[in-house]
Structure formats: C-alpha cells, structure tokens
Amino acid sequence: MKKYSYFKLLGMLIITCVLMCINREEIFAESRWIDSTNSTHLSLIIRDEIRDRIYLADSGDSKLVIIDSQSEAVIRRISLSGQITDMAISKDGSRLAVASAGNIIMVDLNTLRAGKINLPKELKGLIASVAFDQNRHMLCLKASSNLKTNFVWSLIYHLTASGDTLINKFGIGSNLNESVYCGIIKTDITGKKLYVADRWRRPLIIHKIDITNPKKPVFLAKNQDGELGGNLRDFTISPRYDEVYLASGSPYGIQVVNSSTLRFITMLETGQYPCGVDVSRYGDKIYGIPEDNGKNNDAYEFNAKDRTLLESYQLLSEVDKGAARARGIAVDRFSEKAFVVHGRDEYDESNKTGQMKVQVVDVSGSGD
Numbered sequence: 001m002k003k004y005s006y007f008k009l010l011g012m013l014i015i016t017c018v019l020m021c022i023n024r025e026e027i028f029a030e031s032r033w034i035d036s037t038n039s040t041h042l043s044l045i046i047r048d049e050i051r052d053r054i055y056l057a058d059s060g061d062s063k064l065v066i067i068d069s070q071s072e073a074v075i076r077r078i079s080l081s082g083q084i085t086d087m088a089i090s091k092d093g094s095r096l097a098v099a100s101a102g103n104i105i106m107v108d109l110n111t112l113r114a115g116k117i118n119l120p121k122e123l124k125g126l127i128a129s130v131a132f133d134q135n136r137h138m139l140c141l142k143a144s145s146n147l148k149t150n151f152v153w154s155l156i157y158h159l160t161a162s163g164d165t166l167i168n169k170f171g172i173g174s175n176l177n178e179s180v181y182c183g184i185i186k187t188d189i190t191g192k193k194l195y196v197a198d199r200w201r202r203p204l205i206i207h208k209i210d211i212t213n214p215k216k217p218v219f220l221a222k223n224q225d226g227e228l229g230g231n232l233r234d235f236t237i238s239p240r241y242d243e244v245y246l247a248s249g250s251p252y253g254i255q256v257v258n259s260s261t262l263r264f265i266t267m268l269e270t271g272q273y274p275c276g277v278d279v280s281r282y283g284d285k286i287y288g289i290p291e292d293n294g295k296n297n298d299a300y301e302f303n304a305k306d307r308t309l310l311e312s313y314q315l316l317s318e319v320d321k322g323a324a325r326a327r328g329i330a331v332d333r334f335s336e337k338a339f340v341v342h343g344r345d346e347y348d349e350s351n352k353t354g355q356m357k358v359q360v361v362d363v364s365g366s367g368d
Helices: 002-020 024-030
Strands: 031-039 042-048 053-058 063-068 074-079 084-089 095-100 103-108 113-116 127-132 138-142 156-159 166-170 183-187 193-198 206-210 218-222 232-237 243-248 253-258 264-269 274-279 285-290 298-303 309-314 326-331 337-348 353-362
Touching (some): 031 074, 042 326, 042 337, 053 337, 095 127, 103 127, 183 232, 243 285, 253 274, 274 326, 274 337
Antiparallel strands (some): 031 353, 042 053, 095 103, 127 138, 138 156, 183 193, 206 218, 232 243, 243 253, 253 264, 274 285, 285 298, 326 337, 337 353
C-alpha cells in the first residue's frame, strides 16, 4: 500500500513539473492549419453564430468555403465567379449574401443551396459591400472592376428581400446626398442602424443612418473630422456595448468609437497595420490582428468591458515563406477558437500551391 502511494505521489509531482515547464513555444500546439483551405487569395472570413460555422471567401478559386467550427473540417465548397468583395448574414440567420464579380449570390444557410440575384440594371458591375436590414432587405454599394486600383463613388442602394427591386437609394452626410468612396457598410444587431465607412480615405470617415423605414432613412451621426486614423480594413459593431471597433492602417491599434456619437474613445494596441477585428457573440471580448510588419505575428484578445489586454497568441507562420501576414479573423460561437486568414495573395510556382490558408488558434473561451 505504501509502495502504491509512493508511485502515485511521484506521478503527481512529474505531471506538476511538466505543467510548470510549459513555455511560449508550446503555445504552437494550440494553433494549427486547416490545410484544405490553401489558396492564392482568401479575401474574407465571417462566422455563423446559429450553426457554429465559418464562411471563407476563396477569391483565388472563386468559391465559398464552409468550415465546421468544432471539427475544423471543410464541409462544403460552393462555386462562384470571380473576385469576392463582401459577405453578410441576414439578421434572422437564414441567408448569406456573397458579393461576387458583379453579382450577389444568395445562399440558403439551411439547405446550402445558392442562387444568383437578378439585380436592378443600375447595380450591374462589381458590388463593393453588402448588408441586411431587419426585414431581410439588402443594402449594397457599387464598386469598379478592380477594388485595388480603381475605386468609384457610390450611393447606397436599398433593395427588397428578393434583390431584384430597388426600394430607395441615398448617400451619406446630413442630407444623405453625398456619395461613398469605395465604402464598407454594416448594420447593427437589430438591422435598424446602418454604419457606412470609406475603405481607404485618410482620415477615416464613418456615418450612422437609421434605416428603420427604408423609404425614409434618417442621418444620425458622423465622426469628427480628423479624429480617426485612415486606411480602414475592417470594422465590427458590439452587440453589448455602445461601441464600434475599427481596424485601419493607422493608428497602430483597434480604434474604439462610441456607436451613438461616433466619437473616438480609446485605442487597443495590436502593433502595426491592424487588418482584422471581431467581437465575441455576447460582446464581452474583442479580437484583433495586425498585418505583416516583420516583427509582430500575434492575435490579440481584449476584455470589452474595461478594454484591457487578456492575452496575445503567437501565430504560426510557415505560409508566405515564414513571413507573418495575417489577413482576417473570425471567432467561433463559443469564443473558444479564432480562425485567422494568413499568408500572401500570390501563387507559389515552386510547389504549385497558393500562399494563403486558415489557421485555428485556441483562445480563452467565453467570459461574462
């Protein structure tokens, strides 16, 4: 009996020592690649809270890639056409709109059947951004044929749920008559408030519009000129706090903005060129990633209530010949995993593969 107790105690001591010796390098065991997502150009990534899925826009292969968050397996690929510029899920969670090569493809998220929307004639051409209101009506912004080199000014088009009929079109500014320059549009959790931001302008400009009545939108707020940094890459709206989180080229962090007044509150430091931001399902945590700066290859997790840094997670970097180049982030329904788009959007002639794929990072899990 004494001999058994001795070995039991020895075993417990060994386990304790191993746990105490875990260091920074072993965090890599908590990160892994989804190799089947390898592509020449992965442009967007978002989560489906209802089904606990991740939707990945593979512009390199012109496909919508659907990932199960729990198994981390690709469960479906839906063929599209050309460049994918934006994705949005309807407020009831039933539909996914994918803006692709001058079309909007609508995906029924229950059956995963996809169909092309017959857009009004004046919306023919590349769609820059898409969103949904509370009635499953769509909102769209037009773009040129190449988002990287040839931007256009556009009004906001409010369409019926079928997408083939125009309800209204309007702009930004106090009189809603100013065009948007290569913008990004998103609606809040209710679908009644629309946020419109210019993608590349410096300094950044963001507007808030009440779209409860599609035929009579109401201007609500605009940020103070010069208050926000420019080169917007991504933004998200808190479902819990009266805040919007902006990832832009400058300053070097996630900008926190009051969602009612659009006034700057503070900045969450992430290193140079933050390019992706997400918020947990219940709004208690914020996640951000910076783009390649030669020094920083981390994902960051913040407490949304007091805006303190909870943890930074070192990312894997075998993609892009070892360079750190994060591109986008989406967190699963339980805030246990972060799915990060990583790599360079080009083709590797040496092994005939793409230079981008998704990695999964274990994060701390749900908070409040």
